[in-house]
Amino acid sequence: MNDTRKRFDVWTNISLLIFIFYILFLGLPLFTMLFKSFYNGTTGEFSLAYFTKFFSKPYYLTALFNSIKVTVCVTALAALIATPLAYLMATIKIKFNSTIRIMILISSMSAPFIGAYSWILLLGRNGVITKFVKNVFGFTMPDIYGFTGILVVLTLQMVPLIFMYVSGALKNVDQSLMEAAESMGYKGFSKMRKVLLPLITPTLLAGGLLVFMRALADFGTPMLIGEGFKTVPVLIFNEFISEVGGDDGFAAAISVIVVLFATTIFLLQKYVSNKKSFTMSALHPIEPKKKSGIGNIAAHSVIYLYTLIALLPQLYVIYTSFLKTNGRIFVEGFSLKSYQDAFNNIGGVITNTFILAIVSLIVIILLAILIAYVTVRRKNALTNTLDIFTMFPYIVPGSILGIALLITFNDKPLALSGTALIMIISFVIRRLPYTIRSSAAILHQINGGIEEAAISLGASQMRTFFKITLPMMLAGVVSGAILSWVTIITELSTSIILYTGKTKTVTVAIYTEVIRGNYGVAAALSTILTVITVISLLVFLKLSGQKEVSL
Template structure:
């Protein structure tokens, strides 16, 4: 009888979820793999695409450029955000709550918007560049190339490390620090010998997230790379140039990237598992008031970083209200840029809300079911499903976009050029946020509550929707808001999949920047920032938190 009971409604739901992941994630990635091994002209098995990639310095340079960027950004983010989190966790900073929110906001906008803002500030005719040239006669290095990419991505992604480390420090028992000090282990030595080993698993998890995001970022190197070509830009250019014929070479590069990203992910998991342990802080670290130069230095570092991190968003918002003459900013203020944004590309605003809205509805429904299946229906199947939900972390957005186009541009299911293919991509890529937050709440729900409802005559599904879902709702909504924010700021997938009828705000910002129409780009960017801020405030209100745990 036990074997019969296993085939209940949840078995059907789990099967349907697997089918969805297979059709819209596993199958596209498999088709991408197949395309990379077969000649686009003859249809015969061939390693020509891989030989072409590894035999030409042009392509290998893009790989080394990407590795150089991602490793540098990850290390810099850890070196900047780790001490910053330590300062704010141990020293009482005035306005620390507001500072944390501002740091979080700075990380939530699309990286390419930061790149565009820094062009306005540190470009060849940028505000800061012009100020130093005119006032001091100094010619500052411009924002373009490796140094610019490094600046933009570090400022964009270091807040992620800050959030991870801040959360980990709350679980460190202060008595450990006091014991170290009693043994004359103080200052930097105490931090290195005691604190760093305790938070190493957290640093590895945050570092992996930063690494993956920097490695997959398309917009920043595309806007300010100026010849410093990275792998996402290379894939985009190769795919766009080949889209009318042979797209096998772009598929081959994508396969190499996915294998590399998977290897990095597995190495991180292996190291993290070896160093993982549980901490329970009976006497957690609390920020203490400090005096003298230490207090001044701590406030200077915290306020200085926050000001620099927020500078792109603030300056873009400012320029959105400047008068424009054609594509040039002129003296005076007006709402012309906003009028142009609504009149010329208002469809992109509607598309963004429409596509994101539909995606979020699907994400909420799927996340609730998947979280329950993986948390409450333990077993090998649940473990495999949990692994499937992690795949979108490894696959860059541009590669998922290419995989979906390769798979669904012919019968029996043609989705290329439709809104459906964008919705599918958004759901797959951003579903993990809501799954994780939903599962975190579900772990705290006692099984006996459901058992009591069933014993009183309620069906399995009625118990789920009437009892379990209401208890999960805070985690579901919190995760859905994070998924929403990440969808409306998505570029790498959208730029591959959009058409004139499905253009989103991020694509519109990108194309307007490329055209030099900075006023409209600033107006759209400001709207995105405002939507992000409002979404975060709703998140804080509903979750009762003042921070986000990724």
């Protein structure tokens, strides 16, 4: 009897409830989408017609190839830029180091499509830089549209993610290894390539996977500047949403192909990481040293130049938000009209965004704390399965999850389509992994003996958790929560599928205003979103006492 009671304690019940939540709102939608992809909407029979259609037509295969090309190139380029950048900042004393790190982080915290929109204003056919070069030098620059533009926008957006991962890994490398390498004649980048790179490879693979999945899932950037360069997220969106010839069964089939491809990449990354994984403990971490001469000037120039280029799109959008507009075009002079129009016409979207994001974040924090605890402290078959389920949102692109939720919950008994609840569910499922990851990481560092001592002194399991474990977990919870918050308020790919007039968010409003050509209002809303993001980050750094957000 005692064994049964021990097995089915309060934590087992909590694990079961969370598992049911995932089955209902992640497992069931993905299974429904899988079923729909093999289901002939006309005859009602099992059919491979959708898959045959996809693999037999060059148009669809080209979109798949384009997506793979974009994701591979973005991941490789982001790693090639971020790794030397992190190495320079870890080994050389850079003036305003903490400020630069925060600026690099801020440059990644807007939705990618806002970067695309910014670069249209700068390097589009009538962009500021394009016109300046043509007028001054008589040279017509290549425009930002197509593959090149997508690559530039997404790479600049993703570099900070790998930068944060690599920066965290470099803190665990012992200085003595660097000194030993120098004594063997390795200097500068040869030292980084021969010694540091093998040490940080597992971390680089983890960061690369996150970048790969985000680039694969991105919808807004190729939609805005892809023009003829079609990618799979755009293809899925067009098939699902199109009023003429749209087919949700075919959209489901394409989604299944993408999920299978993403799962393969995820498992491959896991396999390689496990083969190369090891633990590092730095008694004497690498410390930045003061450099002099040309090396110091070069290091500062590279870092400052990258930071300026990364922030340029956001700075220019902020600038244009204060320009006068005549209809859809910017004219000389400054005005607050774009902000007035933003608040007068679609001010409700700001309220919607805050309400949806705050409710989602409360649910995320609650679930993340519980999931992290049961997966770290209560390991069994159920919690191990739950741990796998929580990783799925890394693999499933946002637009695909949105379609899966819409297909599943469009009818009774759970008709959630068009409601705020379905938006909150999508935000929670997609952004929960950030907070789970950071909460679990800090829980691994907390000695379980402290909890056992409290229980042996007569405290109940729940009292021990709330009074002892939870306070020690809070730093990790807050760190993950800020990333969850920022990614919720900049979310587009799921929201664009699920929103209605009553649940429209700021990112959806920005996207629709850009499509309509209302660049002034779009700039004003983008600036508001950037300010909210920066304030959120600064509040987190102040509350946590940290100088940077680490992954």
